[in-house]
Amino acid sequence: MADNQFGRDAVSRRKFIAGTGAVSVAAIAGCSETSDGNGNGDELSGEVIVKGSSTVFPISDEMAQRFMDDHPKVNVTVDPTGSGGGFENHFCPGNADINGASRLIKEEEKNHCAENDVSPIEMHIAGDALTVAVSPENDWVDSMTFDELAQIWGDDSATTWSDVNPDWPDEELKLYGPDTTSGTYDWFTENVNGGTHRTEYEGTEDDNTIIQGLENSPYAMGYFGYAYYSENKDRVKALEIAESEGDDPSAPSLQAASDGTYPLARPLFIYPAEGALEREPVYEFVKFYLENTSADWIADEVGYVPANQDMVDENMTKLENAAGE
Structure with a gap:
């Protein structure tokens, strides 16, 4: 099948497969779960607002619930507004900290964000079998x-x-x-x-x-x-x-999406706003989110192809660079 199957404005299948890894479902299930290990004894508090893709919503919602279990004084709200609806009405105007997306951000959306001094950071976090x-x-x-x-x-x-x-x-x-x-x-x-x-x-x-x-x-x-x-x-x-x-x-299956044999395989993204990462609850939530994108529950409980360690490392580097670490 053609390598440009994902279209001119999307990640190619070759890059997608390299990102998610041509692994079996058994291997997917073998990924270890991670957590920040802080329990609920810290004093982290505040709010994190997540909008965007209804496809990415199940991952983000589960991430939010797990994060709030560890940090009960942080309120993470996740709303499925659609990728474009999230960018247009919430994220680019500066009213959301993170936007989930089931496709790459469009040029006009980047321009809209720039008009409001919002700088989106692209993070490929999972794969889907549409x-x-x-x-x-x-x-x-x-x-x-x-x-x-x-x-x-x-x-x-x-x-x-x-x-x-x-x-x-x-x-x-x-x-x-x-x-x-x-x-x-x-x-x-x-x-x-x-x-x-x-x-x-x-x-x-x-x-x-x-x-x-x-x-x-x-x-x-x-x-x-x-x-x-x-x-x-x-x-x-x-x-x-x-x-x-x-x-x-x-x-459609996780295996077929991972190994490239399913033609409707596609990448999934989150876009945190660089400025929002200056707030500790947002930074810690995104850090938690990225660390857990390779967890086995992404496949077992949500139904998507988890990130591999290379993807996790690349996203963590982006996060650290944005935070000036």
Whole structure:
């Protein structure tokens, strides 16, 4: 498969695989958990505000809960606003300390941040196997190519399943997906659809709404981060994906995302604001976050590919440089 599969504004698959490591799920589970070990006896206090990607939300939310267990006087709030919504409405205006993102920050977002003296620091913290799913009652399709997906999601011309394949039912497509403020929407638009996206679908920042939509109609389809699929495998049916017609389709899994055999594998990021790191609670939370991105619970409990030690070291160096250490 092509090395530029992640698109012109995203991390290449080669770099992504090098970052997350071509390791087995068993090896992923062998990563050791870490903590700052301070317990709850310190006097660290204050607030940390995290906005952004609903895909990154499960990681950030779990990080926040674990950090607050160690530091009960610190309040870490995590809200899934979408990658773009977080940058536009919260992070770049200076009203959030960290933004989660399921794609790279855009040039216009960098400019918006700069207008407000906000300096984002890019940190690649995990990997995802973006999942396309249908109703469990769907018995006519088990796999799709990028071309078939683009026919459905690229514009509004396809209205029935049979518009894509005459062997499929002549029934109306019921489509559920991320809102336009979502990084998942941006990534899918760029890397699968070729730069366009249909407007006639139900867009939401709540991935559970997509799951519910798939349950309610045998003619439904949606896409979302792997973590939401892994929590709901008994409620929806994931499709195997092939980048091109001649390729063998691959099912979404942490293993396939890690070794590069799944074509919808993608990197996940957090962007702390450099200025916010001057506040001790923010610095300590980001430090805790980065130290734990290689922990086994990232795979076992959340459903994403953990960082390897090289990624952790690179991110820690960025953090130390930003803090002047």
